[in-house]
Amino acid sequence: xxxxxxxxxxxxxxxxxxxxxxxxxxxxxxxxxxxxxxxxxxxxxxxxxxxxxxxxxxxxxxxxxxxxxxxxxxxxxxxxxxxxxxxxxxxxxxxxxxxxxxxxxxxxxxxxxxxxxxxxxxxxxxxxxxxxxxxxxxxxxxxxxxxxxxxxxxxxxxxxxxxxxxxxxxxxxxxxxxxxxxxxxxxxxxxxxxxxxxxxxxxxxxxxxxxxxxxxxxxxxxxxxxxxxxxxxxxxxxxxxxxxxxxxxxxxxxxxxxxxx
Amino acid sequence: xxxxxxxxxxxxxxxxxxxxxxxxxxxxxxxxxxxxxxxxxxxxxxxxxxxxxxxxxxxxxxxxxxxxxxxxxxxxxxxxxxxxxxxxxxxxxxxxxxxxxxxxxxxxxxxxxxxxxxxxxxxxxxxxxxxxxxxxxxxxxxxxxxxxxxxxxxxxxxxxxxxxxxxxxxxxxxxxxxxxxxxxxxxxxxxxxxxxxxxxxxxxxxxxxxxxxxxxxxxxxxxxxxxxxxxxxxxxxxxxxxxxxxxxxxxxxxxxxxxxxxxxxxxxxxxxxxx
Numbered sequence: 001x002x003x004x005x006x007x008x009x010x011x012x013x014x015x016x017x018x019x020x021x022x023x024x025x026x027x028x029x030x031x032x033x034x035x036x037x038x039x040x041x042x043x044x045x046x047x048x049x050x051x052x053x054x055x056x057x058x059x060x061x062x063x064x065x066x067x068x069x070x071x072x073x074x075x076x077x078x079x080x081x082x083x084x085x086x087x088x089x090x091x092x093x094x095x096x097x098x099x100x101x102x103x104x105x106x107x108x109x110x111x112x113x114x115x116x117x118x119x120x121x122x123x124x125x126x127x128x129x130x131x132x133x134x135x136x137x138x139x140x141x142x143x144x145x146x147x148x149x150x151x152x153x154x155x156x157x158x159x160x161x162x163x164x165x166x167x168x169x170x171x172x173x174x175x176x177x178x179x180x181x182x183x184x185x186x187x188x189x190x191x192x193x194x195x196x197x198x199x200x201x202x203x204x205x206x207x208x209x210x211x212x213x214x215x216x217x218x219x220x221x222x223x224x225x226x227x228x229x230x231x232x233x234x235x236x237x238x239x240x241x242x243x244x245x246x247x248x249x250x251x252x253x254x255x256x257x258x259x260x261x
Numbered sequence: 262x263x264x265x266x267x268x269x270x271x272x273x274x275x276x277x278x279x280x281x282x283x284x285x286x287x288x289x290x291x292x293x294x295x296x297x298x299x300x301x302x303x304x305x306x307x308x309x310x311x312x313x314x315x316x317x318x319x320x321x322x323x324x325x326x327x328x329x330x331x332x333x334x335x336x337x338x339x340x341x342x343x344x345x346x347x348x349x350x351x352x353x354x355x356x357x358x359x360x361x362x363x364x365x366x367x368x369x370x371x372x373x374x375x376x377x378x379x380x381x382x383x384x385x386x387x388x389x390x391x392x393x394x395x396x397x398x399x400x401x402x403x404x405x406x407x408x409x410x411x412x413x414x415x416x417x418x419x420x421x422x423x424x425x426x427x428x429x430x431x432x433x434x435x436x437x438x439x440x441x442x443x444x445x446x447x448x449x450x451x452x453x454x455x456x457x458x459x460x461x462x463x464x465x466x467x468x469x470x471x472x473x474x475x476x477x478x479x480x481x482x483x484x485x486x487x488x489x490x491x492x493x494x495x496x497x498x499x500x501x502x503x504x505x506x507x508x509x510x511x512x513x514x515x516x517x518x519x520x521x522x523x524x525x526x527x528x529x530x531x532x533x534x535x536x
Binding site for chain 2: 165
């Protein structure tokens with residue numbers, strides 16, 4: 001399994017050429033914009049990456065990135081854990097699903113900044129506030145996907161499994177979980193993106209460390225280059241986790257979806 | 262000794278009656294087809310026979326230890342490859358991975374699979390191949406009772422013929438009983454020793470047809486002649502809503518046509534109806 005995952009990961013890296021071309025176009029547009037607007041409004045990509053290298057050299061980058069990543073991953077894991085348990089529980093009964101539907105709409109519509117204010121009032125400033133905000137922002141996506149996954153279980157497949165006398169634990173393992181997983185994985189990727197966005201926002205307003213706090217510093221010093229450097233760091237971290245880790249895993253475990261070539 | 266005894270089983274969905282009570286006994290190794298138009302309650306009968314339906318009216322007892330089943334759709338697990346799908350029933354019986362794969366591969370070989378096909382997922386298989394996997398899955402457990410819910414209805418006549426032949430061969434090898442429901446008289450005549458014709462809504466048993474020879478001894482020509490004979494029967498035509506045949510002097514059934522014994526059942530005077 002590990003060997004197969006590794007092979008899939010390498011194949012995925014090879015297939016990344018088109019993505020690289022897209023990024024190169026974006027960099028070119030950035031360069032043109034920077035030349036037109038001047039360094040105060042929009043520094044060039046080279047300046048920005050130079051600043052990232054500088055931050056790395058002075059040792060400022062890794063601690064801040066580590067802080068933010070830690071909060072993102074804690075909030076993400078909590079959202080997945082709580083969302084899956086509650087979503088599956090709600091999905092198992094039609095009444096639960098009916099009750100949960102408006103709740104998801106409300107929670108999805110609730111602006112994360114409102115949660116942040118509430119969290120500041122409840123928990124004060126600190127890790128708890130940021131992690132809480134990340135968790136509640138990502139929770140409804142995961143919860144909704146788990147609920148839908150359970151609600152859309154394929155009845156004919158379940159009948160087939162029962163007719164063949166599959167014991168309950170195999171029915172869960174071979175029939176239920178793969179179906180649920182197919183719903184959860186896209187939701188998890190969306191939730192992870194949300195987590196990063198909310199993490200930076202929450203840190204900017206409620207934390208003294210992490211990339212969000214560093215962005216707040218850059219803003220107060222009117223240092224556009226530093227601000228852009230931090231933004232690029234966030235994006236790179238997101239790209240790395242999503243395309244370097246989640247996508248190849250998803251492709252490998254969902255190989256059954258696409259017809260073989 | 263009956264493999265399957267259906268005594269006075271009838272069914273309602275809510276207030277709506279789907280099937281009048283009927284009796285059906287299947288002896289070990291016997292093959293019975295329930296023939297009828299869409300909506301006559303025959304799927305309900307099969308679901309109940311498979312134990313997938315709560316039986317509220319009448320009694321169903323099954324003396325079969327190993328039950329193989331095929332549905333209208335192949336019903337394969339999309340996230341398992343062909344071999345694992347074929348081995349599913351063996352897995353349910355608690356066989357280890359190696360043994361069930363060996364047995365599944367052996368059955369797949371008899372079904373005409375090449376070893377490379379077995380690693381494919383259902384999404385990569387054609388409709389005919391998917392049906393073949395479903396057939397192999399049902400037969401891999403060496404069932405003593407097979408239940409078929411018109412599994413070949415979506416296939417072309419060539420594929421259908423091939424899969425029917427595979428099923429006939431395996432049935433001869435395993436000696437299993439078979440209960441199939443279908444709306445295709447030819448398929449019923451090819452596979453079944455005895456036919457029950459269901460009709461009307463709610464469904465009831467209209468007649469029982471017993472061709473002179475059991476299914477295994479009928480030639481392809483016998484099946485076609487019996488099919489023509491069956492389609493000309495007024496009771497069968499009425500059951501399927503076909504218009505009556507115009508009467509011509511030359512339309513008498515050919516003297517060479519194989520014989521069918523027919524037993525007709527009266528319309529239910531009361532709720533209870535037996536056949």
